[in-house]
Amino acid sequence: MDGYYHSSDLPRFADIGKGNKELWEKFSAYYAAVFAEGALTEREKALVALGVAHAVQCPYCIDAYTQACLEKGSNIEEMTEAVHVACAIRGGASLVHGLQMRNVAEKLSM
Amino acid sequence: MGLSLKARADSLASPAEQLRILSTPNGFPSFEERMRAASLFPLAATGVTVFQINVGKLCNQTCAHCHVDAGPDRKEIMTRETAELCIRALAATDILTVDITGGAPELNPNFRWLVEQARALGRHVMDRSNLTVLLLPAQDDLAEFLARHQVEIIASLPYYRAAQTDAQRGVGVFDKSIEALRKLNALGYGHDGSGLQLNLIYNPVGAFLPPKQEAIEAQFKKELARQHGIVFNRLYTITNMPISRFLEFLLATRNYEGYMERLANAFNPVAAAGVMCRYTLSVGWDGTLYDCDFNQMLDLPTGFGAPRHVRDFDAGTLHRRRIVTGNHCYGCAAGAGSSCGGSTA
Numbered sequence: 364m365d366g367y368y369h370s371s372d373l374p375r376f377a378d379i380g381k382g383n384k385e386l387w388e389k390f391s392a393y394y395a396a397v398f399a400e401g402a403l404t405e406r407e408k409a410l411v412a413l414g415v416a417h418a419v420q421c422p423y424c425i426d427a428y429t430q431a432c433l434e435k436g437s438n439i440e441e442m443t444e445a446v447h448v449a450c451a452i453r454g455g456a457s458l459v460h461g462l463q464m465r466n467v468a469e470k471l472s473m
Numbered sequence: 474m475g476l477s478l479k480a481r482a483d484s485l486a487s488p489a490e491q492l493r494i495l496s497t498p499n500g501f502p503s504f505e506e507r508m509r510a511a512s513l514f515p516l517a518a519t520g521v522t523v524f525q526i527n528v529g530k531l532c533n534q535t536c537a538h539c540h541v542d543a544g545p546d547r548k549e550i551m552t553r554e555t556a557e558l559c560i561r562a563l564a565a566t567d568i569l570t571v572d573i574t575g576g577a578p579e580l581n582p583n584f585r586w587l588v589e590q591a592r593a594l595g596r597h598v599m600d601r602s603n604l605t606v607l608l609l610p611a612q613d614d615l616a617e618f619l620a621r622h623q624v625e626i627i628a629s630l631p632y633y634r635a636a637q638t639d640a641q642r643g644v645g646v647f648d649k650s651i652e653a654l655r656k657l658n659a660l661g662y663g664h665d666g667s668g669l670q671l672n673l674i675y676n677p678v679g680a681f682l683p684p685k686q687e688a689i690e691a692q693f694k695k696e697l698a699r700q701h702g703i704v705f706n707r708l709y710t711i712t713n714m715p716i717s718r719f720l721e722f723l724l725a726t727r728n729y730e731g732y733m734e735r736l737a738n739a740f741n742p743v744a745a746a747g748v749m750c751r752y753t754l755s756v757g758w759d760g761t762l763y764d765c766d767f768n769q770m771l772d773l774p775t776g777f778g779a780p781r782h783v784r785d786f787d788a789g790t791l792h793r794r795r796i797v798t799g800n801h802c803y804g805c806a807a808g809a810g811s812s813c814g815g816s817t818a
Contacts, residue, residue: 406688433677436684436692438634 373423406435413442414449474643475535477544478718485721486542488772495715495800499730501737504802511742516796518764519751521788524596525572525813526551526559527766528581529758534603536629536642538676538719540770543576550576551758555783556583559756560590562786572627572753572813574601574766579615592622599625601674601813604653605646616653620660625670627709627813628654633696637678654703663705672707680728682739682808683710686816709815712736714767714804736803744810747817750796756783764796766813767804773797 380387398408409431416424432442478486485491496503508514529550532543551559563571571591578584578600591598600619607616619626628650632638635647642650654671657663663671673693677683690708697703713719715732723729750764760783763769774781779794810817 404688406684406692430681433679433681434684436689438632438637440634 368422370422370426373426376423404435406432406437409435410437410441410445414445417446417449418453474545475537477530477535477542477546478721479542480544480546483721485717485724488770491716491720492771492773492799494720494724494729499733501734504798504800504806507737507740507803507806508745508798511745513742513745514798516748516751516798518792518794518796520792521566521568521752521754523570523572523749523753523813524559524563524566524568525574525753525755525766526556526578526587527574527755527757527769528556528576528578528584528587530576531580532576532603533580533606533609534577534643534646536603536718537722538641538678538713540714540717540719540767541576542717542770547576549758550581551583551760553583553586555758555760556587556590558760558783558786559587560594562783563591563596564594565786566788568754568788569597570599571596572599572601574813577603577606579606579612585618588618588622588624592624597625598622599627601627602629603642604628604630604650607653607656608649616656616660616662620662620669623668625672626657626662627672627674628657628705629674629676630654630693631674631676631678633693633700641676641678651701651703654697654705655701658702658704663703665706670707671705672709673705674709674711676711676713680713680723680726680732680735682735683712683811683816685809686710707815709813710809710811711813711815712804712807712811714801716767716801717770733800733803736807739807740803741806741808741810741818744808744816744818745806747810747812748796748802748805749812749814749817750805753813754791760784762786762791764794765805767801768797768799771799771801773799 530547535544638647661667777795
């Protein structure tokens with residue numbers, strides 16, 4: 364194996380169903396329902412997915428949802444803002460833990 | 474402004490070279506095989522309701538995706554003699570819609586004559602306009618002419634922002650397009666009840682499929698009204714066909730195989746059954762007949778015994794002719810489908 368991530372694996376995502384067809388089908392049906400037009404448009408959901416893809420740092424998801432965002436009519440400025448939202452939440456999540464650091468430090472310090 | 478493939482003596486200026494690339498196996502079934510599996514092969518016309526006339530390759534723009542390889546350096550345009558043959562053929566039929574395209578069709582000296590003659594025959598006339606042509610000094614009365622003859626305008630605007638539009642159509646094209654749209658709106662175009670139809674064409678600025686037509690139309694309406702106070706009637710989505718300058722882009726950016734795979738994976742039998750070649754007849758600048766404007770650019774004239782020149786126009790044969798297809802046809806059959814009138818499925 365020459366590495367852990369291969370772009371050629373993305374179209375083979377459904378192969379995971381070979382290990383448990385029923386669970387894969389349930390997941391696929393749920394996934395399709397989540398991304399269908401609802402209170403949010405398909406375009407908005409793709410932008411959310413793009414942000415989450417960056418938060419979880421999934422290269423497959425980034426590839427898929429970059430294309431999906433373009434195919435839903437979003438532009439690079441909107442997509443960049445979605446990535447910054449992910450970045451801000453990740454960064455904020457780290458920073459807010461600084462309060463724990465402060466709590467411990469204050470307890471231990473004179 | 475860039476040069477056409479032909480002016481650059483690029484090998485892709487040759488339809489034969491494009492067809493060679495398109496017919497090379499890429500790991501997915503040929504379009505013919507997919508159509509056969511969908512019980513749609515051989516594909517036949519269902520009757521001609523649109524008479525599309527491509528009056529030539531001359532254009533004031535050199536768009537990066539142009540399937541015609543049009544531009545200011547292209548001089549192939551329809552003569553009055555051929556235009557007269559088109560009108561004669563039309564007069565012998567009850568085909569309701571005349572769809573005039575190019576290049577920039579308005580730059581052909583016979584354009585206005587064609588419009589007047591087709592309107593005199595009582596036909597609905599569509600002008601596929603690049604919008605910026607309306608601002609050329611020599612065309613300052615063009616918008617009024619089109620309005621006077623109640624010509625439906627089908628205008629190219631790939632996005633409601635300058636960066637994307639200019640990347641595809643040339644620097645400054647977006648601002649000029651907005652100015653032209655304002656001019657058309659001022660004449661009544663795009664306003665409900667005016668009888669003057671202004672429809673926009675969206676095509677992706679890159680190697681991806683178009684959005685759902687209704688969704689992107691709503692987005693365009695909101696953004697063009699909010700940012701520029703512009704109104705229009707409908708927006709049609711068109712998939713970029715992997716030929717000519719878009720093919721050049723795909724190959725240069727190493728997107729060709731991925732794009733063809735995307736089209737093939739998105740093959741939709743419903744879209745394939747509704748392709749425009751089934752109800753359209755395309756006439757080239759020299760009078761040659763084609764099943765569509767894309768076949769025209771690939772030098773694939775009508776076949777299987779159908780007339781091949783407008784002088785030999787025979788409605789009976791052409792209405793039920795067999796369509797010439799190839800792997801480029803995946804472009805019209807992918808996803809929600811694509812045609813000169815937008816999505817088909």
